[in-house]
Amino acid sequence: MNTNKENFGIYIHIPFCKSKCFYCNFVSGVYDEEIKEKYFENLQKEILDNKLCKQKTVNSIYFGGGTPSCVNVKYILNILKLLKKSFNINDNAEISIEVNPNSVDMEKLTAYKNSGFTRISFGAQSFNDEILILLGRKHKSSHIFSSVQMAKQAGFNNISLDLIIGVTEIDYEKFIINIEKLKNLGLKHISVYMLMLEENTKLYIDFQNKKFKPLKEDESVTQYNKLVKILKNLGFYRYEISNFALSGYECNHNLNYWHSGEYLGFGVASHSYIDGKRIENTSDIQKYISTPDKSQIKKTESLMDSQIIEEYIMLSLRIKSGINLQVLKDLGFDILKEKENEINFLTKNHLISVTNKNLFVNEEYFGVVNSIILKLIP
Ligand code: SF4
Numbered sequence: 001m002n003t004n005k006e007n008f009g010i011y012i013h014i015p016f017c018k019s020k021c022f023y024c025n026f027v028s029g030v031y032d033e034e035i036k037e038k039y040f041e042n043l044q045k046e047i048l049d050n051k052l053c054k055q056k057t058v059n060s061i062y063f064g065g066g067t068p069s070c071v072n073v074k075y076i077l078n079i080l081k082l083l084k085k086s087f088n089i090n091d092n093a094e095i096s097i098e099v100n101p102n103s104v105d106m107e108k109l110t111a112y113k114n115s116g117f118t119r120i121s122f123g124a125q126s127f128n129d130e131i132l133i134l135l136g137r138k139h140k141s142s143h144i145f146s147s148v149q150m151a152k153q154a155g156f157n158n159i160s161l162d163l164i165i166g167v168t169e170i171d172y173e174k175f176i177i178n179i180e181k182l183k184n185l186g187l188k189h190i191s192v193y194m195l196m197l198e199e200n201t202k203l204y205i206d207f208q209n210k211k212f213k214p215l216k217e218d219e220s221v222t223q224y225n226k227l228v229k230i231l232k233n234l235g236f237y238r239y240e241i242s243n244f245a246l247s248g249y250e251c252n253h254n255l256n257y258w259h260s261g262e263y264l265g266f267g268v269a270s271h272s273y274i275d276g277k278r279i280e281n282t283s284d285i286q287k288y289i290s291t292p293d294k295s296q297i298k299k300t301e302s303l304m305d306s307q308i309i310e311e312y313i314m315l316s317l318r319i320k321s322g323i324n325l326q327v328l329k330d331l332g333f334d335i336l337k338e339k340e341n342e343i344n345f346l347t348k349n350h351l352i353s354v355t356n357k358n359l360f361v362n363e364e365y366f367g368v369v370n371s372i373i374l375k376l377i378p
Helices: 034-051 075-086 106-115 129-134 141-153 172-184 204-210 215-231 252-258 285-289 305-316 325-330 340-350 363-376
Strands: 008-013 057-065 090-101 119-125 159-165 187-195 237-240 244-245 261-268 271-274 276-283 298-302 352-354 358-359
Touching: 008 075, 008 252, 034 141, 034 261, 034 285, 057 075, 057 252, 075 090, 075 106, 090 237, 090 252, 090 340, 119 141, 141 159, 159 215, 159 363, 172 187, 172 215, 187 215, 215 363, 237 252, 252 261, 252 305, 261 276, 305 325, 305 363, 340 352, 340 363, 358 363
Parallel strands: 008 057, 008 261, 057 090, 090 119, 119 159, 159 187
Antiparallel strands: 187 244, 237 244, 261 271, 271 276, 276 298, 352 358
């Protein structure tokens, strides 16, 4: 069942990067031009062969990765053109692209803007050059400012930054100055993630070998809470656990995921969610480009009603507005009745709030959302 009928999104995965960051375990890597060319040919084929959701109105398109900006701009523009031909795209659709500060220039940014991209998201990660080196990033802090400035000049008004915290101490005063500067350049949205040490990454191996020591968990939590307050004072409200926006600049594409809306994903390792079915593409890029029949690289799972309910609760408690009680009831779960004792306990302890329409986690308890979810799922 689709719990968010008004929205429908398309995700395009671009698995190419200039180099592999030390903390990254996404499906991405460094490949030569021949592979890139084949990949985009196959991506076009997958879109052309698709028969799903042709009648739906697309409200968001998201080019993620990988680093979409590290490939020749013609590949990206051709895919966007094809999507526009193949789907019914809302005139006001949000069309986003992820870029890295050192892989864009004025020409590329202008081409993105002129072809219809409305939102640009920079993988900034840190304003501290030493941390950027530690993370294996190839840009410097100065590139963040120069590339955001270029994006503004190219006409982008909806600019987002990704940041990673929990690596070392932060100079909060400098952080405030930097965000204010970027806000003047059009920054509207910030995603802040805690550093995760994922297996098989260089940083994880360095940690195992005692060559790298991140902040302790409680110090990272303190850092996060401090940043939440700073961002709030700068006008960025926390609309999801890790996401902050000036009012009206929330990321519609991601909101659709958190509202359990439907979406189609194209490309290696992408996912789709349609009519209660989850479709998962292979994560193997060689398999993706060498299998002409794209139905053979897809795995489909029909979700049971109980899984849909569970997912809806898990995803919607991540966002500020929380669970829509009527939507959950329509899915077959009257949470106020079924979880009466748990809800009484959580509200008495101010962890959640309940209105006549919604049930949501109080912002100061976003950090313990997982334990709240465990109490509220069937
Ligand atoms: S640029 Fe992004 S996707 Fe590419 S290696 Fe770095 S973190 Fe991973």
